[in-house]
Amino acid sequence: MSPIRSSLLDKVPWLQHGFGTRYNGAWTAPDRTARLHQVHAATIVTVTVPGHHGDGDALLATSPELWLEIRTADCVPVLIADSRQKRVAAVHAGWRGTAARITAATVAEMVRTHGSRPEDLLAAVGPCIATCCFEVGEEVASHFPAHTVRSGERPHVDLAAANVEQLKKSGVPLEQIDSLCRCTMCEVDVFHSFRRDKALGRMVSAIAIGPA
Numbered sequence: 001m002s003p004i005r006s007s008l009l010d011k012v013p014w015l016q017h018g019f020g021t022r023y024n025g026a027w028t029a030p031d032r033t034a035r036l037h038q039v040h041a042a043t044i045v046t047v048t049v050p051g052h053h054g055d056g057d058a059l060l061a062t063s064p065e066l067w068l069e070i071r072t073a074d075c076v077p078v079l080i081a082d083s084r085q086k087r088v089a090a091v092h093a094g095w096r097g098t099a100a101r102i103t104a105a106t107v108a109e110m111v112r113t114h115g116s117r118p119e120d121l122l123a124a125v126g127p128c129i130a131t132c133c134f135e136v137g138e139e140v141a142s143h144f145p146a147h148t149v150r151s152g153e154r155p156h157v158d159l160a161a162a163n164v165e166q167l168k169k170s171g172v173p174l175e176q177i178d179s180l181c182r183c184t185m186c187e188v189d190v191f192h193s194f195r196r197d198k199a200l201g202r203m204v205s206a207i208a209i210g211p212a
């Protein structure tokens, strides 16, 4: 099984990307990959070289052939490309990062520092724990917009929808947002799920400019 691709991001000829499954391990070129120590916050790190770049949850790059890697197992991986200016970003948005609006902050950083226009951005929201499985307490639910919370005996949060909302509110056109709608907890044979397995398996999602 190859990493899962977004048909929307596939339309950009210079773009490489994928959302890893439990079968892919570290599938990017290790000597051309930038990583972070993910801490569930909203810190965005712009990188120009491979390697470890300290604490943070979103990577941004304008350099060709540099993979930006995010590791998840239930949290939301969001991959963003500026189709006009050849810039890429990879976001790790767990519930805390989503509540801290890290995806919106990443778009804002692309606009502020790199001169991107939201209408040129394409974004893919990858496999994550979906509403069916993300049961939370009232305290966690209170951090999310009402339309992303399904109420009941216990609330369920739609993290993917919350990130789509952040992209929309940042000015990314809805037709340029691809939400893959795959649940990491339901699809036992495909994905790692931290909540289901209580294990350390993580999936690698990554994006890069130029040939892989």
Ligand SMILES: [Zn+2]
Binding pocket: 129, 130, 131, 132, 133, 134, 183, 184, 185, 186
């Ligand atoms: Zn599910």
